[in-house]
Amino acid sequence: MASLHFDLETTAAGSKARAGVITTDHGKIHTPIFMPVGTVGSVKAVTQQQLKQDVNAQIILGNTYHLYLRPGTEVLEAAGGLHKFNRWDRPILTDSGGYQVFSLAANRKIKEEGVMFQSHIDGSRHLFSPESVMDIQRSIGADIIMAFDECPPYPSDYNYAKKSMELTHRWLDRCFDRLADTPDKYGYTQNLFPIVQGSTYKDLRTASCEYIASKNAAGNAIGGLSVGEPEEMMYDFTALCCDILPKEKPRYLMGVGTPWNILEGIDLGIDMFDCVMPTRNGRNGMLFTTQGVINIRNKKWASDFSPIDPGLPCEPSQYYSKAYLRHLFVADELLGLTLASIQNLSFYLWLVAEARQHIIAGDFKSWKAGFVEVVKQRL
C-alpha cells in the first residue's frame, strides 16, 4: 500500500502554525495532533472504545522498549501485529526504545554497534541496535516508526553532544538501510521518521536538522527537548528546527508537553505531539480542563456537582460531577483513574482540534494569546 503523505492545508496568519492531514494505511490524521501514549499497547485505564468515542484519539503511541519486553515480538507477530493484538485499527506510532533504554534500563552501555542493557523487569540482557530496533518495529507493525537515536541528557557538554549527534546520524543511515532490506510484514506501509538531536547547541541543532532534512523522510521528529531545559530554551530550539525542517513534511516534537507547551509548539510550526502528562497527571488527580487546572482531591470540590468539565464535548466529563470524581479519588476507587484519564486526554484532543479550527479560521494567534491564560490558571 502507499507511503504516508501529508497535505498542508493552511498556514496561520502571523504564525508558523499550520493545519494539515496525514494519510496512512490505517486512515487519516488531522494536524496539529496530540497522540495518547499507550506504553504496552494500552493507554492506561482507558478502553479502545473510550479512546474512540470519548477521547476522539486519531493515532496512539506504543513504546518499542516495553512492547519488546512484554508481550514480546513472538506474540505480536503471531497476532499479526499490534493493531490486531490490541484492536486499535487507527494509526499507531512507535518510538525506537532509545529514550526508555537510557532512562529505565539498568547497566546500559552505548557502543557504535548499539546499546547493551538489562531489562528493568527481570534484569535480562539485551542489545538494541539500529538493525534490531527496525526489526522489532517491523514486528510491532506501527504506521509510523522512529529512528534509533541517543537522547543526551540536559545539560550535556558540547563534545558529548556532538559525538552523540554524529552517532545518531550514523545510526539513522543504518535504520534506513535495514528498512530497505526488510519488507513490510502485514501488507501496509511503515514510515520511518528520523530524529533531530544536537542538545542545546545551535550549530549542532542546525547541522542535525540539515542532515535529517537531507534524508527526505515522510516526516521528521525533534528529539532531545523537554528533558529538563527551561521552557524558553525549548521554544527557541523548536523554532530553529522548524525553520530548517521541510515545510511539506509533518514535524513531530517528541515528549511535549503541557497544554501551553503544545499551543506554543503549534505556533512554531509543529504538527504532532505526544506526552504521558495527561494520563500520568490524571492518575494523580490533576485535571486539565477548558477552565484551567484542577487538583480534584481538593476539599473545595467535595460538594461541587457541576460537570467535571462543562466546556468539553466528552460524554463522561459531562455526565459525572467534580464532587463524584473527587469522592472516587479520596476513596481510592479505580474508576477515578479512568475518568480523570478520559478528561485529560479528551481535553488534549479538543485543544489541538480547537487550535486547528482557529488556524483555518485565521485567528489562531489571538485565540492562543487569550486561551493560554485560561488553561494555565489553577482553579
Next chain:
Amino acid sequence: MASLHFDLETTAAGSKARAGVITTDHGKIHTPIFMPVGTVGSVKAVTQQQLKQDVNAQIILGNTYHLYLRPGTEVLEAAGGLHKFNRWDRPILTDSGGYQVFSLAANRKIKEEGVMFQSHIDGSRHLFSPESVMDIQRSIGADIIMAFDECPPYPSDYNYAKKSMELTHRWLDRCFDRLADTPDKYGYTQNLFPIVQGSTYKDLRTASCEYIASKNAAGNAIGGLSVGEPEEMMYDFTALCCDILPKEKPRYLMGVGTPWNILEGIDLGIDMFDCVMPTRNGRNGMLFTTQGVINIRNKKWASDFSPIDPGLPCEPSQYYSKAYLRHLFVADELLGLTLASIQNLSFYLWLVAEARQHIIAGDFKSWKAGFVEVVKQRL
C-alpha cells in the same frame, strides 16, 4: 410514588425456581437477578455507561457503612441522593452496614441500643443503631434498603445464635418504626427488606423466617449464610427459608456467590443475589466464562487470540482476546482490571438472564444440571 411490587410470572417445572418482575420507582428488575456491588457508589473499575451497555446491570448495590464514611450523608443529601451523585438512574439497594461493622471496623461493641465502632479509615468512633442506619439509608436514598441486623459468625453456639437472632428481631421492629416516622427524602419510595438470621439451627431459622414473614414486607432477605459453612448446609438452610418466606414477595440471598451457588439458589426459589466475587476475582485475573473458569495469568493464554468469552454477548469480551487480556495482567495494566470485571459481571448477568429464559421455557432443571458442569470446569 408507589411501593415496590413483585409480579411472579412463572414457576419452573420440578423446581422452586421462579421468574418475576420487581417494579421500583427507578424501573423494573427482571428476576432472578444478580446485583453488582458498588461499595462506595462505584462498581470497581467499571463506568456506569459500561454497566448499562456491556454488563446489562439492572440494579446495583451500595454499602451503607462505606457511603456513611465516604462521601458521607451531608454530601449525598446535597447531591439529592446516591442516584444523582453517581448518576446511576436504575434501582439501587443498600445493605444496612451491619455486616461491614462486624467484619471491618475496629473495636466494635454490640449493645441493645446498637453497635459502637471505630472507622477502619481513621479510627473515629460512631454508633450504628436501627434508627441511625434507617436515617443514613434515607439520606443515601436507595430503592431497597436493608434492616440493621447482627450476622453471627459460623460456627456460633446455639445460645449466642438465639440471642443474636432475638436482638435482630427487636432491631427490625425499631427499623420499621423509624421508617414510619421519617418520610422519603427524594420523592420516590424506599422499601425495607427484613433479614432472616438464626445461624445454622433449624428451629432458629424457622422461627426467624416466621417472624420476618409476619412483617409483610415488600421483600425478604436471608442473611448469615455463605459465611464459611459447607455449601450443602447453605443450600439446606436456603431451602428451609424459601419454604417459609412468602411466595408472592422477592427473596434475596445475601452475599452469594459462585455461578453454581447462584444456579442452586435459583433452583431453591431465590430471586436476588449479590456478591463481590465477580469483581474481586476478576481483579485477580480469575474469569468466569460461558466455557468455564480461567486464570488469565496462565501462560497457556499467551498466544490465544480467541475472544475473552466467545459465548457471551458482551462487546468488550468479544472485541478483546484472551492473549491481550493476559498481557494486560502480566504487565500490570489498569485496563486488565476493567476488562476482567466487565467479563465477570456480564457473565453473571447473562447467567441469571439465561436461567430466567429456561424457567419460562420449562427446561430449567435439565439446563441447570448440564450447565453447572460447564461453568465449574477449569480451563
